[in-house]
Amino acid sequence: MDWSSIRPAVLAWFRQHGRSLPWRETRDAYAVLVAEVMLCQTQASRVAGRWERFLARFPSVEALARAPMSHLLDEWSGLGYNRRALQLHATARVVVERHGGVVPDDPGALRALPGVGGYVAAAVAAFAYERPEPVLDVNVTRVLRRLAGVTRPAGLRALASAAVPPAAAWAWSSALMDIGATVCLPRRPRCDVCPLSPWCAARGALRAGVAEAVEAYASPRQAPYRGSRREARGLAVRGLVRAGPGGLSPAELRPLLPDGHDALAVLRALARDGFCRERDGRFVVAEVE
């Protein structure tokens, strides 16, 4: 790919069209870490206000590390995938205990934190520390695959690494994310306004109406949330938080769940995952000692 031509076009587009997002106003690594964990499975529009509220309640990694788990789950309520809250709490404790309260800048050290995968590690390294790491979320992956005409994920990381301009890692990854979120849409890419169009391998196929070219690179559709196991778990976590130290019994949880879910099985699964503990037939949020 002709990155020396592509980079200036993308960075110029970003200066004009980049989204204004609250977490782009900071380079504080803890704040960036919280944002990136939230953004993993929740849309940016839903994260915006919640991120600010979260930081107001837990303003530092130390504050998060010593917070009761029930407060954290309460604050996380509605964001979904509560396991992320559990892992973020564990990460805060490790950062305080092993890294002196400073979120590491090295992607390898970041990946060693509880629940921090390749995406969050790269995002913190790039967005907080300007390290030239490729940040491959689902949108950026789609953009790069279309641009380079790559139908398989293999080789994409090397391509993405070669693309990052060493002196503009933050702006580059932010720009690709914005192109993915606003221009190179999964099913209706807006090639006519895309800064990558002069170099894009998929563009010709899309213009010719080859449906497979869109489908092949579109993100998979999410399974419905209503009535799902995920919804049942989310409702159970909310019930546990509201119940407080007295805990929740399966009989009390049952009316809160969608049809077809076994309250005891849901609570036991949450206990196995570390959300709660079983005590005399009741379940209470598991606080870390």
Ligand code: SF4
């Ligand atoms: S030209 Fe079209 S397919 Fe290619 S990256 Fe841009 S929006 Fe996506």
